[in-house]
Amino acid sequence: MKLKKINGLIAAPFTPMNEDGSINLTVIEKYAEKLKKDGLKGVFICGTTGEGMLLTNSERKTITKKWLEQQTDDFKIIVHVGTTSAKQSGELAIHAQKSGAYAIGSMGPVFLKPTQTEELVDFCAEVAGAAPDLPFYYYHIPSVSGVTLSMVEFLQKAAPVIPNLAGIKFTHNNFMEMQQCLQLDDGKWDILSGFDEMLLAGLAFGAKGTVGSTYNFMAPLYNQIINAFKNKNLAEARAMQNKTVQIINILLKYNGAVVAGKALMKSVGIDCGKCRVPLRNMTEIEYNNFINEIKSVGFYNLINPTNL
Numbered sequence: 001m002k003l004k005k006i007n008g009l010i011a012a013p014f015t016p017m018n019e020d021g022s023i024n025l026t027v028i029e030k031y032a033e034k035l036k037k038d039g040l041k042g043v044f045i046c047g048t049t050g051e052g053m054l055l056t057n058s059e060r061k062t063i064t065k066k067w068l069e070q071q072t073d074d075f076k077i078i079v080h081v082g083t084t085s086a087k088q089s090g091e092l093a094i095h096a097q098k099s100g101a102y103a104i105g106s107m108g109p110v111f112l113k114p115t116q117t118e119e120l121v122d123f124c125a126e127v128a129g130a131a132p133d134l135p136f137y138y139y140h141i142p143s144v145s146g147v148t149l150s151m152v153e154f155l156q157k158a159a160p161v162i163p164n165l166a167g168i169k170f171t172h173n174n175f176m177e178m179q180q181c182l183q184l185d186d187g188k189w190d191i192l193s194g195f196d197e198m199l200l201a202g203l204a205f206g207a208k209g210t211v212g213s214t215y216n217f218m219a220p221l222y223n224q225i226i227n228a229f230k231n232k233n234l235a236e237a238r239a240m241q242n243k244t245v246q247i248i249n250i251l252l253k254y255n256g257a258v259v260a261g262k263a264l265m266k267s268v269g270i271d272c273g274k275c276r277v278p279l280r281n282m283t284e285i286e287y288n289n290f291i292n293e294i295k296s297v298g299f300y301n302l303i304n305p306t307n308l
C-alpha cells in the first residue's frame with residue numbers, strides 16, 4: 001500500500017454529549033466547520049479525548065458516520081477503533097472502511113496487556129486486517145494504555161505481517177525512540193507527534209503530522225509554531241510553545257485535558273457538554289475559577305487569529 005503521510009494538525013475531537021449523557025450529533029457539523037476554518041487537516045475520532053473507550057460500539061459507529069459527512073480531501077477522518085477486544089475493534093474497523101474513512105488507528109489491548117512485541121503485533125494484525133484497504137496507525141499512548149513496548153521493534157515485526165501499516169500515533173515523550181522510528185526504513189513510516197506541549201520537539205526530530213486535543217481550541221497558535229519552525233525562527237516557535245504550555249498546565253490543574261478541554265469548548269462556540277464517568281466534571285465554582293485562570297494568561301486574545 002503506497003501511503004501518503006499526514007502533514008499538519010489533526011484534532012482529537014471531544015464527543016459532544018447531551019445533559020443526559022447521550023451523544024449529541026447536532027454539534028458535529030458546526031464543530032467540523034470550526035476546525036476547517038482553524039486550519040485543521042482532519043480529526044482522529046473516538047480516541048482518548050473523544051472518550052472512545054467510554055462509548056458503546058454502536059455509538060462509535062454513529063459518530064463515525066456523522067463525522068464522515070464532513071470529510072474532504074483536505075479534512076481527513078481517522079477513526080480510532082481500539083477496544084479491549086480484537087473482535088470488537090475489528091467490527092469497528094470493518095464499519096470504518098465500509099463508511100469511507102481515510103484511515104484507522106488502534107491502541108493496544110489495555111486488559112491482559114501484551115508483555116512482548118509479538119503479542120501486540122498479533123492484536124494489531126487482526127484489527128488492521130479487518131480494514132485492509134485503509135492505512136492503519138498504531139496508537140502509542142503508554143501513559144494511558146500502559147502498553148510500553150518498543151515502537152522500533154513493533155515496526156520491524158509488524159511490517160511483514162500488516163501490509164496496510166502506515167505508522168504510529170506517537171503520544172509519548174521518548175523522543176529518542178520517536179527519532180528512531182522516523183529514521184527507520186529510510187523514513188518510510190508516518191510518525192505522528194502526539195503531545196501538543198512538545199510539538200516543537202517533535203518537529204525538530206522530523207515529525208510532519210501531529211494529533212492532539214488542544215488543537216480543538218488553540219490550532220492557530222500551533223500553526224504559528226509550525227510556520228515559525230519552517231522559517232527557522234526558533235525564538236518565536238519557543239515563545240508560542242511556552243504559551244500553549246501555560247494553558248495546558250491550567251487544563252491539567254482542572255481535572256485534565258479531556259475534562260477541562262471539553263468544558264472550554266463551549267467558550268469557543270462549540271458546546272460539547274460534559275464527560276462520562278469515571279471522568280469527574282468540574283463543579284460550577286471550579287469552572288468559574290478555571291475560566292478566570294485561562295483568561296489571566298490571555299487565552300482568548302491568543303486564539304484570536306487577528307492577534308497572531
Ligand SMILES: CC(=O)N[C@@H]([C@@H](O)[C@H](O)[C@H](O)CO)[C@@H](O)CC(=O)C(=O)O
Binds near residue numbers: 214
Ligand atoms: C494523554 C493525552 O490525552 N494525550 C492527548 C494530548 O493531546 C494531550 O491532551 C495534550 O498533549 C495535553 O497534555 C492526545 O495525544 C490524545 C489523542 O490524540 C487522542 O485523544 O486520541
